[in-house]
Amino acid sequence: MKVLCILYDDPTDGMPSKYALDSIPKLEKYPDGMSLPSPKSIDFNPGDLLGCVSGELGLRKFLEDQGHTLVVTSDKDGDGCKAEIELEDADIVISQPFFPFYLTRKRIESAKNLKMAVTAGIGSDHVDLQAAIDNKIDVVEVTFCNSRSVAEHIVMMILSLVRDYHNQHRIVNEGGWNIADAVKRSYDVEGMHIGTVAAGRIGLDALRKMKPFDVHLHYFDRHRLPESVEQELNLTFHESVESLVGVCDVVTINCPLHPETEHLFDDALISKMKRGAYIVNTARGKICDKDAIARACESGQLSGYAGDVWFPQPAPNDHVWRSMPNHGMTPHTSGTSLSAQARYAAGVREILECFFSGESIRDEYLIVKDGDLAGMGAHSYSKGTATDGSEEAEKYKK
Numbered sequence: 001m002k003v004l005c006i007l008y009d010d011p012t013d014g015m016p017s018k019y020a021l022d023s024i025p026k027l028e029k030y031p032d033g034m035s036l037p038s039p040k041s042i043d044f045n046p047g048d049l050l051g052c053v054s055g056e057l058g059l060r061k062f063l064e065d066q067g068h069t070l071v072v073t074s075d076k077d078g079d080g081c082k083a084e085i086e087l088e089d090a091d092i093v094i095s096q097p098f099f100p101f102y103l104t105r106k107r108i109e110s111a112k113n114l115k116m117a118v119t120a121g122i123g124s125d126h127v128d129l130q131a132a133i134d135n136k137i138d139v140v141e142v143t144f145c146n147s148r149s150v151a152e153h154i155v156m157m158i159l160s161l162v163r164d165y166h167n168q169h170r171i172v173n174e175g176g177w178n179i180a181d182a183v184k185r186s187y188d189v190e191g192m193h194i195g196t197v198a199a200g201r202i203g204l205d206a207l208r209k210m211k212p213f214d215v216h217l218h219y220f221d222r223h224r225l226p227e228s229v230e231q232e233l234n235l236t237f238h239e240s241v242e243s244l245v246g247v248c249d250v251v252t253i254n255c256p257l258h259p260e261t262e263h264l265f266d267d268a269l270i271s272k273m274k275r276g277a278y279i280v281n282t283a284r285g286k287i288c289d290k291d292a293i294a295r296a297c298e299s300g301q302l303s304g305y306a307g308d309v310w311f312p313q314p315a316p317n318d319h320v321w322r323s324m325p326n327h328g329m330t331p332h333t334s335g336t337s338l339s340a341q342a343r344y345a346a347g348v349r350e351i352l353e354c355f356f357s358g359e360s361i362r363d364e365y366l367i368v369k370d371g372d373l374a375g376m377g378a379h380s381y382s383k384g385t386a387t388d389g390s391e392e393a394e395k396y397k398k
Contacts (some may be wrong), residue, residue: 001091002069002113003352005059006083007120008099009074010052023047024339030144031205034364037142037347046342051096057120057345059352066356076101077314078394087111092355094118094348098332100126100313102390108135118351120344121146121335124367125257125284128385129377132368139368140361142347143376144201146335150282150308151205153334154252157280157306158210160328162189162250164304185303185326190214195248197241197264199225200380202282203254207233220244223379245273250280257284259384267292276303282334285311286386294324302326308334312393 024047029035044050044058051057053074063070071090075082076099083101087093091113095101103117108131117127119141132139160166164186171182194210195218196203204225207217211233219225220238230237238244241264245251251273255261265279265288279302281288290311296302306328307321313332315321321329336344347365354361366375373381 001356002071002086002089003059003063003092003094004083004086004090005057005070005072005094006076006099006101007051007053007055007057007072007074007096010054011049015052015054016049019047019049019338021047024342030201031148032144032201034144037145037343037350039346039349039353042346042349044342044345047338048341049338050341050345051098051120051336055341055345057094057348059345059349062349062352068356074099076393077396078391084110087114089113092116092118092352094120095126096336097121097123097126098313098336100390102312102387102393103127103132104387104390105131105385108132108137116140116355118348119367120348121340122150123256123284124377124381125286125386126390127367128387129258129368129373129381130384133371133373133383136371137368138366138370139377140351140365141367141376142344142351143362143364145343145347146337146340147201148205149337149340150202150334151209153308153330154202154206154254154280154282155209157282157308157328157330158194158250158252158278159189161278161280161304161306161326162187162192166328189250192216192249193218193247194250194252195219195238195244196252196254197244198253198255198283199235200254203252204229206252206254207235218244218248241269242272245269245277247274248277249274250278252280253283253287255283255287256380257286257386258382259386260382261287262386263287263289265289265292267295270296270301273301275301278302278304278306281305281307281309283309284386285309285313285315286389290320294320297324297326304328306330308332312390314393314396316392316395318395 116138193216199219199221304326363375367377
């Protein structure tokens with residue numbers, strides 16, 4: 001079989017000859033008891049850079065030893081890109097949320113051999129799920145592999161925004177020492193109201209990590225948490241997003257992107273937030289109307305926006321979020337730390353081992369199976385597509 005793998009470019013100064021740490025901690029299981037990815041073996045060193053082109057997710061030896069062909073590229077955007085050409089006769093395509101190959105209906109219908117789309121990470125909205133359903137293409141992802149990585153990033157972003165860390169760091173780098181400039185937008189997070197839109201693995205973990213800061217915690221989710229969890233964290237449940245954003249000083253977005261959440265945070269919803277609130281978005285960029293966010297940061301309706309996610313990705317150089325005031329944007333790195341890469345690379349290997357041997361893939365990994373939403377997909381997604389407009393990624397200039 002032919003496996004097409006789309007990964008981000010290598011470091012600009014080449015692959016590391018050594019790493020900052022000699023090893024990474026070995027985890028035994030996820031907080032809910034689910035076991036970590038369990039491939040029969042791996043051909044990489046945990047903690048190495050695996051998510052780039054030369055890293056190859058550690059898959060080449062495994063695939064070629066079994067007689068399969070592996071094609072790895074970062075050329076993924078625009079008509080006639082290498083990924084699009086190679087897709088035409090590929091059996092399996094692997095892509096990452098951080099550097100997505102947008103599997104539009106047109107591309108899916110051009111790939112006559114395609115059987116499965118694998119997300120090396122979490123979040124399969126870069127696949128037209130409706131087209132995958134219609135064409136009996138299975139979609140799978142490595143559920144939970146980098147959820148805690150993202151939750152850590154959320155805490156970092158909340159503190160950085162509220163304390164105005166980015167501005168203070170800039171002052172130091174520019175040789176300055178005006179303390180008044182450095183603290184005129186800096187507050188304590190203690191006592192603030194922090195809320196998450198969706199309290200799944202990432203949202204709930206972020207709330208747990210914020211509890212020691214002595215804040216008030218809120219959540220909205222279409223699946224209410226058990227009463228025991230609400231009592232444990234002193235959580236306030238909201239039956240609507242509007243109710244949540246009306247009382248929170250900081251809102252963190254942790255829901256999947258699908259037609260029901262696309263552009264959820266528009267001018268109307270943002271106007272219902274407390275003046276001067278902050279938004280942290282590590283979910284998907286398209287959940288927010290990009291121009292509405294920029295307008296709110298300009299007007300002061302939002303005191304800051306820290307997003308790790310954009311639409312499309314890579315974001316065009318003229319994307320308004322690159323230049324709006326008081327932002328804490330990062331290039332979708334929250335879920336691809338070297339620690340996370342070891343888990344999602346192992347998860348992809350586990351999925352491929354199961355697929356080639358005819359064994360069942362974990363139900364938790366399933367998004368689309370046999371022409372319908374399945375597993376985690378049935379729990380978190382709705383049918384339809386959120387890939388419209390992804391062609392704008394071609395505007396990114398390296």
